[in-house]
Amino acid sequence: MTTNVRQLFRSRTGAIALGLALSPVVVALAVSAGGDAVYELLLYRRPQVLDEGHWWRPFSAQFVHLGAAHLVGNLLAWLGLCVLLQPRLPARALLAVGVAAIAATAAGLVLTPSVAWYGGLSGALHGVATGCAVLLLLLRRDVGIAVMVLVLIAVKLAWEQFVGPLPGERLPADARVVTEAHLWGGVGGAFAGLVVGLLRRGRGRV
Secondary structure: OHHHHHHHHOHEEEEEHHHHHHHHHHHHHHHHOOOOHHHHHHEEEEHHHHOOOOOOOOHHHHHHOOOOHHHHHHHHHHHHOOOOOOOOOOOHHHHHHHHHHHHHHHHHHHHOOOEOOOOOOOOHHHHHHHHHHHHHHHHHHHHHHHHHHHHHHHHHHHHHHHHOOOOOOOOOOOOOOOOHHHHHHHHHHHHHHHHHHHHHHHHOOO
16 A cells, blocks of 8 residues: 555656645635635625626635535545546546636636625536546547436536526525536536547547
């Protein structure tokens, strides 16, 4: 076990994969530990972004969570995705999809007037899952898993847009599940997976 950990740290690819898995966890935990002052500084609030120029909020809000249950749920889902996907995809490809999912969610928040405030990693989670499934299809790896993930996410996103949040999705009483963020994250992740996959195939790196 110790030998494997040392090899992971010595491997550049392994270091990227480890950083991808742990960075959002460390940032989210640090934000949570910062208390109300950090929460208020980083949470997405539409008037402060558009009227006061707080450009960082659409990005930083994705690491702000509405209580311990919200935080733990998002981080476990993130780590689960990393454990599932890391052996199947190149670390740099995973990194590209993750960054694109966060960026797409941030852009979606700004472009959706109905979203007045937001916090959480769920938009990026949808983007990573969708983008990596597209990437797996293009690289012809674990095609069955990729198709299953895409079908499940497509059904979930369609349900959310036309019906509402799934019954099991719960937040504090004064908050709502921002399904728009899930959609924007999913679309951004899918686009990133498509671009990365086509580039790798063009270079013969499948």
